[in-house]
Amino acid sequence: MMKEWFKDYRSKLHRQCKRCVSHEEAIQSAPLHVTDEDWRILCNRFSSDSFQRDSVTGQELGPVDFYKGIHCQQATGSWVHPRASEIWEEMDTLRNQPTPDGTQWSEPEILSQVLGTCSGYVHGFGHGAKLMSPARATSSRSIIVGDSAVRQADTTEREVQPLWVIVDDIKYRLDR
Template sequence: MVKERFKEYRCDLHQRYKRCISHGEAVLSGPPHVTPDDWRILCERFSSEPFQKRSRINSANKGKLEVNHVAGSKSFVRLHHDMRDSVTGQEPGPVDLYRGTHCRQATGSWVHPRASENWAAMDTIRSQPTPDDAQRSELEIMSEVLGTCSGYVRGLGHGAKLMAPAKATSSRSIAGESALRRADILEREVQHLRVVVDEIRDQLERQREEQERRIEETRVEHERRMKEMFQAIAARLPTDAPPPPSSSL
């Protein structure tokens, strides 16, 4: 999420730079929340040839996109959470997520006829049994219908590399990877809890030592005061009077 927000923030700064007529005007028209020195560095980067070349390539690739989505500025992660079942709380799979991000919910119309064809093909493959009775993963189905981009499944939005494997794998392999991730998360949580328990144990030990020290100081102070009190009493007694009883604690 932080990576996505940074990408949007960087894009907003670039759009501000592009709205200026010249580079000199852009340098003098920095946003109020960016220091002049930082804004000047950004302007130099925006006007550099490597950045301009990458921008032209990205614009050309964006123009080749035939099917867009209807998610707008809302991230696919947020849509995945919003589309969960209200009763079971189960979140949709990748195929159903594709429908939710390419079909307008208000009118039921697809953003592009090709999107409707893609989803119909994926839904058909999903409902067909396999010869070995092994259920195919939805990532495999999407990879077969939509293809891949740099080895990753298309149609899962920005950051899909975290969701899709580099190549199609069996559902058992995906489940194993998911179990390993959960085990790794649990292991980190256990390690964190161990650290917390050790800190609490050390804190309790320090408190116990402090209490023992205060008890000892109180005992010593009490003995000193009792001794001074008996000495004062003895000084006021006649010399032929019997000595006061000794203090025993």
């Protein structure tokens, strides 16, 4: 449960950084519970090419490679969970084989096939990540996050704020 909270928290920080018009504005808008130094480091990480692009090809990551990027540690090559490795291997296999009608699988089709969908939402990509049909997809990144997801994240942030005070207090007590 803590792992899920951390992933949601990290995602919330990334969204807050992306909402800003410029990098300088992002750095100036540090959340209350994050130190200025830590926020500057996070903003630099979020805006870096290595965070947004494939380090080998220099291209923007598609959803399948994005899945690998968030579930596999680059430094060690180890997966956060053995099932995540199996899922990525299934996606990579589909990407390299033709569909039954002889065409190439699109990344939205791969995600739908391997992860499954529930009311159009993709499993494994957090709340609000919605799968677009290949015909409506305008780029290789065909997962979109709707306004309702952003509103939900803001509401969740307000609800979680008091918990951060408790977490900081516990950290302080443990460090003594």
